[in-house]
Amino acid sequence: MxxxxxxxxxxxxxxxxxxxxxxxxxxxxxxxxxxxxxxxxxxxxxxxxxxxxAFFRWDGLGEMTYVGLANFQFIFNDPVFYSSILNTFIIGLLGTLPQIIFAILIAFALNSALIKFRNTFRTIIFLPYITSVVAVAIIFGVVFNNQPFGFVNYLLSLADIDPIRWNAEYWPVKLAIATMVFWRWVGYNTIIFLAGMQSIPKELYEAAKIDGATISQQIRLITLPMLKPITLFVVFTATIGSLQLFTEPLIFLGRNLREEGITMVAYLWRDAFVYNSFGTASAAAIALFFIIIVLTVVNLLITSRMGRSKKVG
Structure with missing residues (x-):
């Protein structure tokens, strides 16, 4: 007890x-x-x-004044706002689509046994990604200089082509900025595609070679189908990154940010820190937020549909 x-x-x-x-x-x-x-x-x-x-007028120092939807009305009636949206999509397309194509080709080459010193080439191709964005923009500002002694204009002069004003004309501005984006991100996407390719069984390529498949057929029939999830991820991240493009156009065009090359993030930055109109800048940021949400939903729908079709097949 x-x-x-x-x-x-x-x-x-x-x-x-x-x-x-x-x-x-x-x-x-x-x-x-x-x-x-x-x-x-x-x-x-x-x-x-x-x-x-977004519902107030504020210059960053004085009192905030409630204006309702006036900030949204202002940006939706501003033609520069629509130009910034169009520029963002055009530059994003020009910088993203070639970037993905070249990244797949370079990754395929680095993954093959034909190239020696592959680790060295992988390091070199990845260096632009870790390089300062400001340094990249400054260097390309010299490359795409408007003067005849600019690097690209000098090459064009060899073919008797007049100098191009790269930071003042409609398409040259977009091509110059897209080239910066391409150069900086192609190495990053190459490493991602390379990691995906290394997970593909080598027996598939060996069987294809025995059957007489060419390199282009190997890429089209083996590499691309097996890299479908990686490709969707790269397209998704590249799309989000292109919508947030800011440093390259700011340094290349300067604080004035000409309408030919202004992007959405540069537009809201100019409203906030050049014009001291934080209300309209916030309204533009909200518009960009919803655009990204819509594109994300579309991407997820496409991804899920492709995943279901793959399971059914």
């Missing part, structure tokens, strides 16, 4: 194991808390505040 009473556990006393688990959990939350705190301050708060600010 006394032994039974001595083994009874007081319900008010918590087991030491639970306290240790709680301490471990608190320690884990403490170590990851800086990320969440910084995200709340520099990530979530600016996003929420921009939605709030």
């Amino acid at each position: 006394k032994a039974a009473q001595s083994t009874q556990i007081d319900p008010n006393i918590k087991p030491k194991g639970n306290r240790e688990k709680r301490r471990t959990a608190l320690a884990a939350y403490f170590f990851v808390s800086p990320f969440f705190i910084l995200f709340l301050i520099f990530g979530l708060f600016p996003m929420v505040f921009s939605f709030y600010l």
Whole structure:
């Protein structure tokens, strides 16, 4: 009887194991808390505040004045806003489509056994991605200089072609900026495609070679179908990145940001930090947010549909 009473556990006393688990959990939350705190301050708060600010007129210093939907009416009646949307899509297409094609071809070459020093070439092709965007834009600003001594204009002069004003004409501006985007991101996408190709069984290529398939047939019949998920991922990330294009046009065109090359992010930046109109800049940011949401949904629908068709097949 006394032994039974001595083994009874007081319900008010918590087991030491639970306290240790709680301490471990608190320690884990403490170590990851800086990320969440910084995200709340520099990530979530600016996003929420921009939605709030879109309904006010504010120059960043004075009092905020509620204007309702006037900021949205202003940007939707501004032809430069529509030019920025069109420029963003054109530059994104010119910089993304050739980039993906060349990335697949370069990755296929690096994945083959014909090229020696493949690790060296992989490092070289990846270097533009880790290079400073500002440095890239400055270098290409010299390459696409308007003067006859500009590198591209000099090459054109060899073919008796007059110098082109690369930062002032409609299509040359877009081609110059798209070239910067292409040069900077083609190596990054090459590494992604290369990682995908290395997961493809080599037996498929060996069987294709035995059957007499050419390199183009191997890419078209083996590589591209097997890389479909990787390709969708690259297209998705490249689309989002092209919609956020900012540094290249800003440095190439300067603070004035001519209408021929202004992008959506550059448009809202100019409204905020050149014209001190943070309300219209926030309205433009919200418009860009919904455009990205629509494109993301379309991409997810296409991806899910292709996934279902693959399962059915």
